[in-house]
Amino acid sequence: MAAQPIITVRNLVKQYDDFTAVKDISFEVYEGEIFGLLGPNGAGKTTTLEIIETLRDKTSGEVWVDGFSIDKDADDIKQRIGVQLQAAGYYPNLNLSELITLFSGLYGVKVNAMDMLAKVALTDKAKAKYKDLSGGQKQRFSIATTLINNPRVIFLDEPTTGLDPQARRNLWDLIREIRKQGTTVVITTHYMDEAEVLCDRVAFVDAGHVIGIDTPDNFIDKLVASGFERKKEVKQANLEDVFINLTGKEWREA
Numbered sequence: 001m002a003a004q005p006i007i008t009v010r011n012l013v014k015q016y017d018d019f020t021a022v023k024d025i026s027f028e029v030y031e032g033e034i035f036g037l038l039g040p041n042g043a044g045k046t047t048t049l050e051i052i053e054t055l056r057d058k059t060s061g062e063v064w065v066d067g068f069s070i071d072k073d074a075d076d077i078k079q080r081i082g083v084q085l086q087a088a089g090y091y092p093n094l095n096l097s098e099l100i101t102l103f104s105g106l107y108g109v110k111v112n113a114m115d116m117l118a119k120v121a122l123t124d125k126a127k128a129k130y131k132d133l134s135g136g137q138k139q140r141f142s143i144a145t146t147l148i149n150n151p152r153v154i155f156l157d158e159p160t161t162g163l164d165p166q167a168r169r170n171l172w173d174l175i176r177e178i179r180k181q182g183t184t185v186v187i188t189t190h191y192m193d194e195a196e197v198l199c200d201r202v203a204f205v206d207a208g209h210v211i212g213i214d215t216p217d218n219f220i221d222k223l224v225a226s227g228f229e230r231k232k233e234v235k236q237a238n239l240e241d242v243f244i245n246l247t248g249k250e251w252r253e254a
């Protein structure tokens with residue numbers, strides 16, 4: 001079956017005064033995939049995501065999410081997406097369970113807080129405050145908040161930055177599980193190994209342009225076919241594999 005676009009971006013432009021951060025970009029995200037936006041700092045990834053999320057105005061171009069236009073149907077889009085907020089200011093006096101209940105009230109939906117926390121392996125932290133969580137637990141909790149309205153698409157902006165290798169791999173498993181449940185995932189990351197193992201397709205963004213979109217395998221195969229060779233022979237394992245092998249794979253952040 002042909003892949004169905006759930007997000008379509010056409011000729012998107014964003015100007016901040018006389019600086020053009022997003023320069024006429026177009027791409028599609030297919031339903032049910034994990035789609036990565038990759039590129040250097042300042043490339044325009046966050047700006048692009050925030051426009052799709054209806055959080056930022058565009059200068060020109062068109063965007064549709066699940067058949068809804070950001071120009072006409074922003075409220076419909078908001079109801080169908082989940083956005084992971086960076087350094088979210090969660091109410092400091094509420095515990096995780098209370099925060100989930102608060103968010104569900106804001107979304108106007110009823111969810112069981114413990115069920116939501118179970119999805120991200122945080123039931124044992126239901127009574128904890130957000131500030132007392134480890135880095136990995138904080139990321140998992142903020143991912144749980146994106147799932148409250150049972151969204152069609154979630155947007156994760158650098159969800160694994162600052163995490164140890166174990167926590168990072170556990171988060172990959174969580175993201176794969178979310179996709180398995182039928183949610184499309186759009187993610188930005190600076191970790192190329194992460195994009196390679198996690199993303200079905202990636203778009204490279206550079207200086208406001210999309211300079212390539214493909215599967216990680218196709219990108220790599222094309223590069224190799226062009227005669228590219230790595231200078232050193234690659235070992236069968238790396239230091240990260242040693243770390244995981246020595247410390248185990250289970251959730252560790254008690």
Ligand SMILES: Nc1ncnc2c1ncn2[C@@H]1O[C@H](COP(=O)(O)OP(=O)(O)OP(=O)(O)O)[C@@H](O)[C@H]1O
Pocket residue numbers: 016019021039040041042043044045046047048
């Ligand atoms: N509110 C703003 N006003 C003016 N310029 C902005 C604003 N927000 C972003 N920019 C500029 O737009 C460009 C793109 O920024 P953006 O945050 O989208 O990049 P990014 O690809 O997400 O980078 P990073 O990987 O560092 O998160 C940068 O040059 C940035 O300085």
